Every structure is written in structure tokens, then in C-alpha cells.
Amino acid sequence: MISCKKLSVGAGALAALVGCTSNKPEKPNIVFFFADDIGAECFGCYGGTEYETPNIDALARQGIFYSNMNAQPLSSPSRVQVMTGLYNDRNYVAFGYMNEDEHTFAQVAKQGGYSTAIVGKWQLGRDRAMLPKAGFDEYFCSQIEMYLESRGEWQTDRYANSMWDNNGERYDFAIYGPDAMQDYAFDYIDRKVASKERFLLYYTEPLVHTPHTTTPDDYDWDHNYDSRFIHGADTSYFKYMVKYLDKQVGDMVRHLKEQGVWDNTIFIFASDNGTSTRILSRTADGKEVRGGKGEPTYIGTHVPMIICWGDRLQGRRADHLADLTDILPTIADIAGVSIPDDWNLDGVSLYPELCGEEPNPKDLVLIHFNPLWPTTPSPKASRYAMDDTYAYFWDGRIYNYRTDPEFKDALMWDEAPEELRQQLKPLKDRVDEMADFYPDKPGAPRRFPYKTFYDFAPPQNPF
Secondary structure (H helix, E strand, O other): OEEEOOEEOOOOOOEEOOOEEEOOOOOOEEEEEEEOOOOHHHOHHHOEOOOOOHHHHHHHHHOEEEOOEEOOOOHHHHHHHHHHOOOHHHHOOOOOOOOOOOOOHHHHHHHOOOEEEEEEEOOOOOOOOHHHHOOOOEEEEEOOOOOHHHOEOOEOOOOEEEEEEEOOOEEEEEEEHHHHHHHHHHHHHHHHHHOOOOEEEEEEOOOOOOOOOOOOOOHHHHHOHHHHOHHHOOHHHHHHHHHHHHHHHHHHHHHHHHOOOHHHEEEEEEEOOOOOOOOEEEEOOOOEEEOOOOOOOHHHHEEOEEEEEOOOOOOEEEOOOEEHHHHHHHHHHHHOEEOOHHHOOOOOOOHHHHOOOOOOOOOOEEEEEOOOOOOOOOOOOEEEEEOOOEEEEOOOEEEEOOOOOOOOOOEEHHHOOHHHHHHHHHHHHHHOOOOOOOOOOOOOOOOOOOOOHHHOOOOOOOO
16 A cells, blocks of 8 residues: 555645645556547547547547547537536636636645646647646647637648747647657656656647648648648548648657656647537448537547546446546646645546546536537526436436437437436436526626637637
């Protein structure tokens, strides 16, 4: 048994609680690899047959494979949720924005003695000062101060000919953004290994978000220059973007192994929402699935999650409910940090099952989906809760998402059998906690003066 201490996070200094004994090893490094706009149906391990994902599928065989993992249906809502461990009805203010006084998993990791870095997509506030306040010691990101300004005929905001904010000191030009961010991430890992510092790396991969363009591994990258840019985008390139995403996952695992820290690293792979609705994907059961990004359906929220702890874990499947609120308490548990009760987190820690213990129970998942673009109302805003079979909506609709993942065949609450209503009462009670919900209901007020890019211009077609 290894002696450990849990730390209590407060406004001031850390307070060590009473020492405890545990069979959990010393604190590992944490790499959270967060993909963009790709649902579970795109991966072989989830039954997909359309794309090449050998590296991610291999992780699913050796780690814990979460079969019922859920995000919000759109990026910014998911990113606020994952950073804070809270459902969006409690702290979501506007698309592309997060109040800077929120508690975040990076702050928790720092309290536990970790060096912290974010590499990749930000999209939670235009002010550079936000990232250190959110708990990151280092950052190499797009979508901070210069985002819409970097788009042009021969530029993109994240892929070919893109600009990346290097710790607020300068902008770095990237021939291909995912390669530049990978270079920074590998350098960060190398420096932390050399200095023997424990680290948390939040790797917010921009792939496979639109525009669907070529990657440096594609024939058209060199032979059709326009294919690198928005005016040359085509959904036919999506499969190459998925392949490049998978390649970057494999490269990350390989680099951790080469640096000798793979077996002391917890590697989390997940995604922020479903696939673009422009994409049709085939699955092993013969179905053709249209992506559900921006859709309040199971196709829109069902995303991959795989957790590996080097080669320590025996590969297994976890069928219980999980969602993005679980990331913060999991990182807190890994870091040995005790979260104060008044944070009232919605997530549960997944760390016990990584250590071979029974998983913490999670009775429901809440989808409070209301993007709140400053310039564009969302007609698809919805509020509903899910158990392991059903979804209950704020307006009384009930769906069996196991048989109806697109939510096409509703059963109304008043028409449901009494036995089913009793079963779903916890879902209804949670949804009814906001009794006055309606689509595009205004969010909580902003508490800080900075704005989002979408305050200045309508967003691109997000679906």
C-alpha cells in the first residue's frame, strides 16, 4: 500500500488533509487529447468502417473503452463544461466565452504540483490573459486574440498557413497548424521530462473541424494548392483529416514511450461533439450515419472516450454513463486534490476504475444545449436528461436513444405508461430544475469585459 495525501483546494494556500493509504501509485503525468467535431461512429472501435483509425483503435484494446460517453452537441458549450466540471445550465454565458473566475481542471492540477500547458484550440475568450488565469503555465494556441483576422484566400485559422499565439509573446506562422502544435507539445514534454517535473498537457486538436481540407500527407496537398484552403474545401477530404488525427494520436503515444514516461502517463482521448452534418459515415452493422454536430440527438452527443495508463491497464469496456463533466474530478483525483463541497461539481471521478475499483455511480447526463451566439439565435437549443436508455426533454418528449439515436419517434410524457414515468422521474426532476427553459433562453451575465470573436461578426455555418 502506498501512502498518499489529498490536498484541499482553497482560495489561498493548499491544506494537506489527513494522510491516507491507497493502492494507487504515485501521481502520473496526464495527457488529455481532445479532438474536434468527430463522433463515435467514425472510429473502428465504435463500429465505424469508413475511416482509418488504427492507433485509436489500438488504445481502445489496451485501455478503458467508454461506450456511452457524451459531450454537448457543439464546441464552446463542451469546452466550458470540460474545463469546469459543470453542466452548462450553471455557468455557460455565450459562445466562445468563459468567465475567468471559473474553477478549471488546470488550476486543480497546478494545486496538485503539476506543470500545465494547453496546446491547440482555445475558443473561450479573446483576451490572452485568460489562459494563465485558467491555470495554464504555457500555451500555444489558435483562437485567442487573432482568429477571424487570420482568415484569407491563402490562409486558414487553424490549418494551412495559420498563425499561432506562442505564450502571448509572439505569433508563430505554421505551414500546417496541427504539425506546429505537435512540435510545441513534444518540446514541452521533453523539457518536463528533462527537469523531472510532473505535467498535465491539454492537447486540443483542431482536427477534424471544418474547413475540410487536405493534410500534408495527401496527394492534393502538393498537386492542388487550393485544396489547402477554404475555397478548395471538400467533404471528400474528411477521411484524410481523420487519418491525420489518428496519426497524431499515434505520434503522441510514441513520443511518450520514447521519452520513457508512457507507463507513468494517464492518456485520455475524447472529442467535443458529434461529426459535421455534412458527413455520412458507414458502420459495421450496415447503417449510414449522418453526423450530428449541433443536433440535440444521441448522434450529436455520443463521442469517443478511451483512457490508458501506459500499458498498465487490462483492456476493458465500460458501458456506464460518462460525460465531459467527469474530466475535472478525474484529474483532481489523479492529482490528489480534494475538491471543496461548495464547488458542487456535476461530474464524478473515473480514477477509481482506472485503479481497479468499482466506478463511481452516475445516474444521468444533462444536455443543456444553448449556444448563445451573440449574433445568431439557435433554433435547436434544447434541454434534456439521459439515463442508460432514455432521454427526457423539457417539453415532455421521451426517446429511446438506443433504438432511435436521431430522436425521430417521440413518446410524450402524458402518454407514457406509468411504470416508464416512474423510471424517468429522476430525469424529469433534473430537467425541471429550470422550469422556465425555452429555446435560446439568455444565459448568465458576463462578469468580465472581454468579448468573443462572434460579438463582431456572425459565425460561419457551424453545422
